[in-house]
Amino acid sequence: MAVTTPAERAGTTGRRGLAPALSVLIGALSSLIGLSWDVQWHIDVGPDTFFTLPHLFIYAGSAVTGLTALTVVLRATADERAGRELDPAVGGRAVGVFGRTFAAPVAYLVTGTSAAVFLVYGLWDQWWHGIYGFDATIDSPPHIGLLLSVSTTIIGSLMTFAVARRERWGRAGVFLAVAMLVAFCTITSLAFNGANQGIHLVDISIAFTTVMLVLTATSFFRTPGAALLTAVTVAGLQVVLWVFTPWATRTYADSVGLPVRDYVEGVPAMPNLIPMSLLGVALAVEGALLLGRRANWSARVVAPVLGAVGALVITALAPVQRLVTRGFPLAGFDYIALTCGVAALAGLLAGFLGWRFGLMLRALVPTEEEAR
Known part of the structure; x- marks a missing residue:
């Protein structure tokens, strides 16, 4: 009777978990690319229908993730009914x-649940288009539901890779899934567009989610360089979207015979919402954590402080980024100062939650005994 070693069993587990995790990641990435493309289409071209190519990218992404999840669940159910032990390294317990x-x-x-909810909101969006025609804004009720559903799908993708933290592909997938969440949440933050009264709530929301997610990855890995590698991954994704989005928009418009508007600036909307200051913030986080390790500071104290400082920096530099990339004038000092103050307070919560979420992801990782 052949006896398998723990290394051989780990390799088998890695192969079993890789295919569905990669499938979910590809589906989520398709939705992210489709969203960036769709936002740019509305700005540069305008007219659309329910079945535009960007929309199909978004819906195909959710279909892929939903079918993958259904397949894994049915297989796990069959294994349990057959009395076979379920592998917690494939999607968790x-x-x-x-x-x-x-x-x-x-x-x-x-x-799977988020993909199913996405389908419901998709049907609502189809009805919404039928009643009201073209969308004049991204923050319509069905759109907000669709965006939240895809965000949850990406969170599920993050979980599938977090479970496989002992595998190289699992660690790489965590960084990419976190970067995708950072990018996607910039559009979700536009739900606050109509509430920018006295303070810039969109900037605050983007800073909050960005800092929280970077600290989530940092808490999950607990190794030097995690925050910086997360920021580098976000920057790489930003470059890809920056190049792809305007090219795809113009190419698709030409293929269907629609003109691009005369006032198009050439600066892609969604990639430009991603904070370019994140690399600097990540370096500061790495430095602070290094000092904290040497001084034996408590992470419960350091994380909220890092969240507050990070959110403050990202919010303060957001108007500068818009000035440089799009020529938008800076708002008044009082407006920016008040926005930064609220962002710093929100950053305290972002730092606390980010560190806690990292611990929650670590709890998904099977123990050594379970992995055997």
């Missing part, structure tokens, strides 16, 4: 659904 009718690995339960 299984939880019972509908009175244990199904056994669903927790990461794929999140992914």
